[in-house]
Amino acid sequence: MYKPSQYEKKDPEFIFSFIQEHPFATLVLQGDRLLATHIPVLAKGPKDAFCLFGHIANHNPQREWLKDDKEVLLIFQGAHAYISSSWYTKPDISTWDYSAVHVSARVKLQQEDELRESLQKLISKFESVQENPLYYEDIPNDILEEDIKGITGFWLFPTHIDAIAKLSQNQSDENLSSIVAHLQQDNCPVHQELVNQIKKENDSNDS
Template sequence: MFQPKKYQKKSPSYIFDFIQAHPFATFVINGKELLATHIPVLVKGTPEKFLLYGHIAKANEQYDLIEDELEALLIFQGPHSYISSSWYREKDISTWDYSAVHVNVKLKIQSPEELVDSLEKLVEHFEKEEENPLLYRDIPKKMIEDHLPLIKGFWMEPFKVQGIAKLHQGFHSEDVEAITKNLEKKENSLASELSKHIKKEHDTRY
């Protein structure tokens, strides 16, 4: 990943929190060509030492390529938006603010028992905020039995982790204030969320 020094994020806590906050990842492996799938990925462990886990469908062209020790790249992306230079005090070049974490991993196929356990945790993670959550164990048994042979679960052990947050570091406070105000005017949830990230970056540095 291209990482100008002033935008690098190396703190294990930043990386860990970022993955938890943005769990829908781009999962990239190399077959006859580069192949990418968008999947939910959860993290297990601590900021200093963690595993990731997810699964893909049998119909996915990546399915037959998944094997132990295969290298993959996970891309987690935060909010992003175009930043107009018309918002600055002086004329400058427009840009794009964003944040992302890249994790290079080695894969290990889950056992059937590990797959069931990880699916239970995955569903619980995303259902817990629902008014009437439907947990994995509450799904009809026959449906689960039919579904399990059609997916492959795997652990992902990180061996290289990179974080970046390009949030107008080094800019004058008046420009930063103008950027956040203009982002908040947009009818766009990503722009609004990006504004919060920029404010946090300029208030507290990881």
């Protein structure tokens, strides 16, 4: 990851919270070529010593290469948007605001009991906010057992983490106000999330 010092994030709290808030990750590994899969990945443990867990389908081409001690890269992506220099008080170069966390990790395949527990936690996290949640124990047993036969769960133990939050920290207060106003014009949820991040980041820089 290219991360200029003014945008680099090293705080374990930022990294841990970011992963929790953006759990849909890209899992990249080297097989007979570079292979990538988009999957939900959750964190387990304290913010300064956590591991990650997820699963993939056994029919996925990555499964052949997913083995104990295999090195993988996880990419967690936050809200992002094009920032036009036409929004600035003076002509400048347009850019892109974004945030991301990259986690290099080593794989440990899960046993079946670990996979079942991981599925319970995964389903619980996302069903708990539903109007009529359907939890792990509510899934018909025949459907659940067939699903478990077709997937492989794994732990991921981080070996290196890079994080960046490029959120117009180099801009004047006037430009920041203009950026926020333009991003809010289209009522896009992604742009609104980015606006919240820009405000939070630049408010903390001012304090």
